[in-house]
Amino acid sequence: MKRNLIQRISVALLAAIFFLSCSSDLDFNQVNDFKIEPVFVANVAYFNVKANDIEDDGTAHQIPPDVEDFDVFKNKFLNDHLTKAELNFEIENTFNRAFKVEIVFIDANDQPTETITLNVPQYNGGVNIIKYPTEVFEGDRLALLKKTVKVGFIITIEAGTGDISGNLKLKSGATAYMRIE
Template structure:
């Protein structure tokens, strides 16, 4: 019986220590100074076009694609975005040079901005080009926020004839990093 009494006293003492704690006054006014600065990274666009789709003896525009860009439909995102960075990387394994034009389009397909990326012809060595980051801040960011579509034009430069037996491809990879400030 003595052992049970000691166990009971030990349990009561242990539980009483668990309920004793230190506390201080909480200052909820600190939340007024809260500022969140999340950063998001996402894929923007990707394509891989084989040389056979460029079968053409001349130069000029050979490919065109338009994609909906509804990132700025949400008011919360538009209001809290402070900076955006777009990165483009293009790999060419075709024996022709190209230029890729990226067009930011507003309502009624109005061209807001055009960025051009020249791509040299493949010469047997690695031909991956990482272009400088396109930074959108201040007025340029306001322009980006008006974008509702992104168009890609691929123009082929004059050079050797491409046919259904031509090898290689043209690959574009792009990503976006967006910086937000939420107060």
């Protein structure tokens, strides 16, 4: 009988705990304070100019420019939520000549909105990979970037003598910072 009484008291206490437990009102307005800030990394452009792609007469001249469509900012979601963008450029030069590489951002009216110039020293043996400072786009500069519909690449070979051989390789990447509220 003593055991039965202990079991009844235990069940009664457990039931009381379940029915008398604490609860609070739920605040569904907290969803209005929801904010997420994802970061995306992507490759942007790549090219490899070979010696046989260049007409060399020893003088400084432009290699015919290459203009590509750039429809990234047609995406309304990206346009609305992008708060910052960083572009990174890396060039490997194995030519015995220096180069100037210009990346031109072009708007819908075929007007350049921004030009990034990368000076590339000539190859002197060994590893010749140049990592350029990160280009950061925020505020007004980001607003101009969002208007970009085409990107042009203008490559100028510097004057020099002797046959040229080698490659000029560009790799670029972007880091996009977004805020979704």
